[in-house]
Amino acid sequence: MEEDDIVIRVRGLRTQFGAQVVHDGLDLDVYRGEVLGVVGGSGTGKSVLLRAIVGLVRPAAGRIELFGVDPASLSPSELPALRVRYGVLFQDGALFSSLTVVENIQVAMREYLDLPQQLMNQLAALKVAMVGLPADAGAKFPAELSGGMRKRAGLARALALDPEILFLDEPTAGLDPIGAAAFDQLIRDLQQSLGLTVFMVTHDLDSLAAICDRIAVLVDKRVKTGTMADHLRDDHPWIRAYFHGPRARVAIATNQASG
Amino acid sequence: MEVPAAWVRTSAEDGRLIVSVGGAWTVRQAAEIDRSLRDIAPDGARGAVFDLSQLTGFDTAGAWLLRRTLSDLQGRGIATEMRGLAQSYMPLLRVVETAEKETKEHPPLIPNYWVAMVERVGRATLEFGSEARALLAFYGMTIFAYLAVLRRPRALRMVSLVNQIEQSGLNAIPIVCLLSFLIGIVIAYVGADQLRRFGAEIFTVNLLGVIMMREIGVLLAAIMIAGRSGSAYTAQIGTMQVNEENDAMRTLGLDPMDVLVLPRINGLLISLPILAFLSDFAGLLGGAVMATGVLDVTFVQFVQQLKTVLTVDHFLVGMVKAPVFAFIIAIVGCYEGLRVSGSAESVGRMTTKSVVTSIFLVIIADAIFSIIFSAMGV
Numbered sequence: 105m106e107e108d109d110i111v112i113r114v115r116g117l118r119t120q121f122g123a124q125v126v127h128d129g130l131d132l133d134v135y136r137g138e139v140l141g142v143v144g145g146s147g148t149g150k151s152v153l154l155r156a157i158v159g160l161v162r163p164a165a166g167r168i169e170l171f172g173v174d175p176a177s178l179s180p181s182e183l184p185a186l187r188v189r190y191g192v193l194f195q196d197g198a199l200f201s202s203l204t205v206v207e208n209i210q211v212a213m214r215e216y217l218d219l220p221q222q223l224m225n226q227l228a229a230l231k232v233a234m235v236g237l238p239a240d241a242g243a244k245f246p247a248e249l250s251g252g253m254r255k256r257a258g259l260a261r262a263l264a265l266d267p268e269i270l271f272l273d274e275p276t277a278g279l280d281p282i283g284a285a286a287f288d289q290l291i292r293d294l295q296q297s298l299g300l301t302v303f304m305v306t307h308d309l310d311s312l313a314a315i316c317d318r319i320a321v322l323v324d325k326r327v328k329t330g331t332m333a334d335h336l337r338d339d340h341p342w343i344r345a346y347f348h349g350p351r352a353r354v355a356i357a358t359n360q361a362s363g
Numbered sequence: 364m365e366v367p368a369a370w371v372r373t374s375a376e377d378g379r380l381i382v383s384v385g386g387a388w389t390v391r392q393a394a395e396i397d398r399s400l401r402d403i404a405p406d407g408a409r410g411a412v413f414d415l416s417q418l419t420g421f422d423t424a425g426a427w428l429l430r431r432t433l434s435d436l437q438g439r440g441i442a443t444e445m446r447g448l449a450q451s452y453m454p455l456l457r458v459v460e461t462a463e464k465e466t467k468e469h470p471p472l473i474p475n476y477w478v479a480m481v482e483r484v485g486r487a488t489l490e491f492g493s494e495a496r497a498l499l500a501f502y503g504m505t506i507f508a509y510l511a512v513l514r515r516p517r518a519l520r521m522v523s524l525v526n527q528i529e530q531s532g533l534n535a536i537p538i539v540c541l542l543s544f545l546i547g548i549v550i551a552y553v554g555a556d557q558l559r560r561f562g563a564e565i566f567t568v569n570l571l572g573v574i575m576m577r578e579i580g581v582l583l584a585a586i587m588i589a590g591r592s593g594s595a596y597t598a599q600i601g602t603m604q605v606n607e608e609n610d611a612m613r614t615l616g617l618d619p620m621d622v623l624v625l626p627r628i629n630g631l632l633i634s635l636p637i638l639a640f641l642s643d644f645a646g647l648l649g650g651a652v653m654a655t656g657v658l659d660v661t662f663v664q665f666v667q668q669l670k671t672v673l674t675v676d677h678f679l680v681g682m683v684k685a686p687v688f689a690f691i692i693a694i695v696g697c698y699e700g701l702r703v704s705g706s707a708e709s710v711g712r713m714t715t716k717s718v719v720t721s722i723f724l725v726i727i728a729d730a731i732f733s734i735i736f737s738a739m740g741v
Contacts, residue, residue: 188391201708219394226466227390230427233462247705266390266422297454298423 109136110172111269111301112157117166119149119156126152128325130166136268139295139302140329141312144322145342150305153322154271157303158192170269188216191267195274197258199246205232205257206242212264231260236290252283256290263294270295272304276311288314309352313359321346332356368392369425371399380408380441385417388425396425400432411436416447426452426459434463501698505628508620523626531592531627532634538591539584539638540645546579547571547649555658564658568668571650576677580643582729585688588635589721593696596627597717600700601710609701619701628693635689636682643681676741684732688725695721 112134119126126149134140144150155161157168159175167174175186199208209228213219219227232242235256246254255275262270275291276284288308292315295302306312312319312332319335320327323342328335335347336356346352369386382403388396405411413429433443448456474482512518554567600623603609609619647669654660660668699717703709 201706213390217391217393219390220397223393223397226431227393227424227427229466230423230459230462233465234423234458239466239468247708263423266424294458297458299451299455 110134111136111170112303113167113169113172114157115167115169117153117156117168118164119152119161120164125325127156127322130326132320132327132329134269134301134303136301137299138317139292139304139315141316141319142303142305142322142327143307143312143319143346148322149325150322151273153327154192154273154303154305158190158271184216188212188265189267190269190271191262191265192271193255193258193262193273193275195277196251197246197254199254199257199261201246204243204245205237205249205260208246208257208261209264211261216265228260228264231263232257234263234294235260236286251278252287255279255287259290259294263298266298267300269301269303272302272306274305274307276306276308281310284308284310285314291315309355310358313355369396371396371403373403375408376412378409380405380411381414382411383414383417384429385419387420388418388428389420389422390424393424393428396428400428403432405436405439405441408441410442410444413443413445414447415445415449415452418449418452421449421452421455423455423459426456427463430456430459430463497702498695498698501701502694504620505624505694508618508625512621512625518621518625519629520622520626523622524629527626527630528634530595531588531630532637535588535591535634535638536641539587539642542587543575543580543583543642543645544649544652546583547575547646547651548653550574550579550646551650551653552657555654565660565664565668567658568650568654568660568665569672571654572647572669572673573677575643575646575650576673576681578681578729580646581639581681581684581688582725583646584635584638584642584685585692585725586722588631588638588689589692589696589725590718592631593692593721594714594718596693596696597700597703597714598710600697601703601713602707604701604703605705605707605710624693624697624701627697628690631689631693632686635692636685639682639685643678680732680736680741684729687728687732691724691728692721695724 110133112132114130114132117130117132118128130153132153142150142153152161156163157170168176170186171189173186175183178186199205200211203211206225206228209231210224213224213227229239229242232239237253237256237260241249241253241257246257249257259275270291272291276287279287288311291302291304294300295315304311304316316332318329318331320329321335321343323340328338328340328343330338332347335343338344338347347356369388369392370384372383374381374383380403386392413433415429418425433445436443551567551571554570555564558564558566558570600609600619603623609623612619612622651662651665654665655662696717699713699720703713
């Protein structure tokens with residue numbers, strides 16, 4: 105792989121809350137245009153890793169680079185330029201509850217760009233359609249949407265400025281299997297057509313098997329990265345238990361059968 | 364970050380319009396691209412050719428602007444053609460095309476401003492009506508819950524009741540007393556200032572005594588409790604509603620009416636009269652401090668003057684209102700809490716509403732009491 109192709113580079117990351125160390129000496133590379141799934145047991149810090157990379161959690165030690173730049177070294181005036189290059193979808197969408205879906209999508213446009221209102225409306229309507237929401241959902245408030253629709257709306261907001269990296273925190277959690285499969289497909293389609301790099305924290309074995317190019321497993325405060333096949337050969341006890349469990353076998357078999 | 368600019372150039376070639384575009388067609392350039400694309404004038408050209416070979420960046424905003432321009436031209440009967448779009452941008456353009464068709468088929472509804480305003484007034488009016496009805500219905504439910512308790516007194520939860528009295532009564536004593544004490548000082552000061560002109564400063568004591576006993580003591584306690592406990596009821600019950608705790612309670616065979624609502628109403632029915640009583644005296648004390656300090660009235664004189672004007676009637680007129688106010692505050696607080704639905708945002712909205720509604724109703728009730736008492740001549 106070329107150096108330029110590493111869009112996220114984590115070196116020696118250490119995060120801790122009080123005396124509890126979550127990650128220690130964690131290294132991770134994410135390549136341009138791939139879908140990376142992050143898995144791990146409860147409390148191993150999957151979401152913490154995501155939050156550390158997007159700058160919501162301050163690491164105790166180590167270096168995080170996005171597009172070759174360490175956000176910690178940037179001045180407040182330089183940060184926005186980096187911010188617009190990634191989008192984050194939180195677990196339940198985290199839509200601003202006092203704004204409609206369209207207004208949620210336009211928040212970043214208003215903040216960072218100077219676009220005419222009509223164009224912003226048109227772009228927001230486009231994003232609403234792109235994530236597969238009905239057109240009338242745009243005028244609704246988050247409380248009026250179902251869980252699945254809120255996630256789609258959250259995705260539309262994350263895509264508002266056409267970011268290069270998309271962070272997803274358990275995108276299929278709380279969706280029924282059909283909705284989850286449709287959401288997986290949506291992410292895959294958008295990733296391919298928009299050329300996105302996707303960093304996805306997930307519990308969903310079906311998502312892992314269906315759309316992830318590589319999988320990062322959080323064990324022993326670090327990550328082991330590899331393809332599904334690599335992990336199937338790994339003999340770390342947790343990784344064995346995870347990828348050889350009955351649910352994993354079904355997910356992998358289904359995926360092989362379908363494609 | 365350095366942003367490469369986007370450009371649009373047009374030329375004519377045997378009756379066809381050639382539009383060559385280049386640079387980064389991304390959302391950051393969207394406003395500029397939008398402007399230059401709107402300036403394109405086909406001037407009777409038969410067709411238009413878009414040369415896209417020099418694009419260095421392309422995202423959904425760029426793709427959408429391109430699509431929009433193409434459909435505009437097609438709509439005016441001009442054949443369009445694209446050439447030179449990099450293969451890697453094709454999937455992006457296809458996604459945008461599909462999404463654009465979707466938005467065309469269902470254009471978003473933008474309501475007229477005035478119509479929207481009339482609609483809002485109408486909705487608010489209807490909501491007010493249904494709100495009043497629902498509150499009345501809740502009042503009825505409470506009465507029924509009380510009747511049911513009469514048959515099985517065990518449903519009266521003592522532990523919960525004592526806890527409520529502590530929280531909404533005992534813990535509120537310092538703030539209610541302090542408030543009344545300060546208002547007592549203010550009334551005595553203002554009253555003395557006005558009455559001095561008639562040389563009737565001593566009547567400040569009458570003014571203070573009557574107004575404190577009849578109105579201010581209980582009203583201050585009620586307003587303080589509406590802000591302090593009524594809002595807490597809504598927030599507590601509302602949060603439980605969001606967590607589906609109240610539904611869980613029902614499936615366990617417990618009635619939130621018995622478990623949550625009645626102890627709160629009972630607690631306040633006991634607490635508020637006591638608070639009103641303490642508030643009366645704190646107010647008088649505040650007035651006394653002011654009077655002895657400023658009016659040259661000794662404390663003994665103050666008490667003697669008070670004895671000439673205050674009767675038990677004045678005291679009772681105030682105290683009779685306390686349980687009624689308590690009932691209003693508790694019932695509104697619990698009702699708004701149970702009406703919370705969906706998100707945490709609704710808890711905040713309902714809490715605000717609960718405080719406004721309960722203070723509003725308390726003052727209405729106070730006005731009704733005044734009318735009744737004046738008719739009775741007390």
